[in-house]
Amino acid sequence: MxxxxxxxxxxxxxxxxxxxxxxxxSAINHGEFAINxxxxxxxxxxxxxxxxxxxxxxxxxxxxxxxxxxxxxAHALITKITGTHRYQLTSTGRKTIVAxxxxxxxxxxxxxxxxxxxxxxxx
Numbered sequence: 001m002x003x004x005x006x007x008x009x010x011x012x013x014x015x016x017x018x019x020x021x022x023x024x025x026s027a028i029n030h031g032e033f034a035i036n037x038x039x040x041x042x043x044x045x046x047x048x049x050x051x052x053x054x055x056x057x058x059x060x061x062x063x064x065x066x067x068x069x070x071x072x073x074a075h076a077l078i079t080k081i082t083g084t085h086r087y088q089l090t091s092t093g094r095k096t097i098v099a100x101x102x103x104x105x106x107x108x109x110x111x112x113x114x115x116x117x118x119x120x121x122x123x
Contacts, residue, residue, distance in 0.1 A: 012071055012074035012075070013071070017101075018104070021071075023047070025097050025100060025101060028043070028072065028087075028089060029097050029101065033089075034089075037084075037086035037087050037088040038087055039087070040062055040066060040085065043065045044062065044065055048061050069087060077089065077093030077097065078090060
């Protein structure tokens with residue numbers, strides 16, 4: 001089974017919200033990006049708090065963010081705003097990210113009462 005069977009582009013890995021993608025999902029979910037979207041530069045400021053004047057390092061950081069953006073676009077979590085360098089969360093992306101981040105912040109004890117009515121209906 002290749003990646004195209006599930007709608008993602010070929011050569012794109014699965015998201016890992018329990019590992020290194022958690023910070024990325026949290027960053028693009030910032031409220032400040034809800035209206036105008038976000039750019040590579042905006043995410044660079046979040047992930048690399050220390051600025052640098054080294055051209056090679058800037059290019060490396062920009063490429064790292066670009067690969068993350070490509071991953072998010074392949075999974076249809078973000079879309080490019082036409083005619084700009086900005087990206088915006090899709091409605092599905094927003095729902096998915098909020099659900100994943102909420103589940104990661106919750107404990108099993110908090111989630112169990114919520115799912116009890118759902119399992120009773122299914123039975």
